[in-house]
Amino acid sequence: MLPGEETKSGTSSADRLVGRTLASDVLHRLRTDLLNSLFLPGDRLRFEPLRERYQVSFSTLREALASLVQEGLVVAEGQRGFRVAPVSxxxxxxxxxxxxxxxxxxxxxxxxxxxxxxxxxxxxxxxxxxxxxxxxxxxxxxxxxxxxxxxxxxxxxxxxxxxxxxxxxxxxxxxxxxxxxxxxxxxxxxxxxxxxxxxxxxxxxxxxxxxxxxxxxxxxxxxxxxxxxxxxxxxxxxxx
CATH class of the missing domain: 1.20.120.530 (GntR ligand-binding domain-like)
Incomplete structure (x- = not known):
């Protein structure tokens, strides 16, 4: 598929590439902020403030946070959202x-x-x-x-x-x-x-x-x- 060509869903390959790049960027920025203790252990990671800070959609944020759960930096709390992983x-x-x-x-x-x-x-x-x-x-x-x-x-x-x-x-x-x-x-x-x-x-x-x-x-x-x-x-x- 050539850049810009649409898939059956109507989404172009260029749009999908931009989406992947944006997701990678917000993941990197979130990880950096966590590693620099901008968010402290146990802090609730609320979607609206995060969306405003990183200027991305809720779905992109959720994808990044799910990746950070796998890295052990964030904890998922079911329907209650996400928190910064505790330390001990x-x-x-x-x-x-x-x-x-x-x-x-x-x-x-x-x-x-x-x-x-x-x-x-x-x-x-x-x-x-x-x-x-x-x-x-x-x-x-x-x-x-x-x-x-x-x-x-x-x-x-x-x-x-x-x-x-x-x-x-x-x-x-x-x-x-x-x-x-x-x-x-x-x-x-x-x-x-x-x-x-x-x-x-x-x-x-x-x-x-x-x-x-x-x-x-x-x-x-x-x-x-x-x-x-x-x-x-x-x-x-x-x-x-």
């Missing part, structure tokens, strides 16, 4: 321990399968992340949206060659859920990044093909991040 100490610890297991396997496979091209990509992402850090610090900030994006890209490139799309999907979902906890902690007290050597050590051990040491360094980062959340967002975390 137990969930945070479960996320932490699961991330450590998943990261270990993804990293092991990626370093086994690594190629000169994949190592060059890791190097490029590492250098870009450091450059963004320097730019943020030069402007008097400890972080920036660009640094956050490149930080994810660096960690992502470390495991990109693991060869398992399923493993990478699980890892990405765990990362997003963990990011919401970090965002909650930052609302109460901004976290100071570790020294530059933290990421440099991770980078150098990965380049040397040392999966055991690289994972040990990553695990240390994960645990320090969880400790920061437990220390500064304890009041927001349910006991169970």
């Amino acid at each position: 100490r137990a969930d945070l610890i479960d996320l932490l321990e699961t991330r450590i297991i998943v990261e270990r396997e993804a990293l092991r496979l990626a370093l086994q399968r690594g190629t000169p091209a994949s190592r060059a990509r890791v190097t490029e992402d590492f250098l870009r992340m450091n450059e963004a850090r320097e730019q943020a610090e030069a402007s008097g900030r400890w972080t920036s949206p660009e640094w956050c994006r490149l930080h994810w890209a660096f960690h992502d490139s470390l495991v990109a060659d693991c060869g398992s799309a399923t493993l990478l999907d699980i890892r990405a979902r765990l990362w997003k859920r963990s990011e919401r906890y970090r965002s909650l902690a930052r609302r109460l007290r901004p976290v100071q990044r570790g020294p530059v050597s933290d990421h440099r050590d991770i980078y150098e051990s990965a380049m040397a093909g040392d999966a055991v040491r690289t994972h040990s360094l990553l695990e240390g980062q994960f645990r320090r991040g969880a400790e920061h959340v437990l220390r500064h967002a304890a009041a927001m975390l349910a006991a169970e």
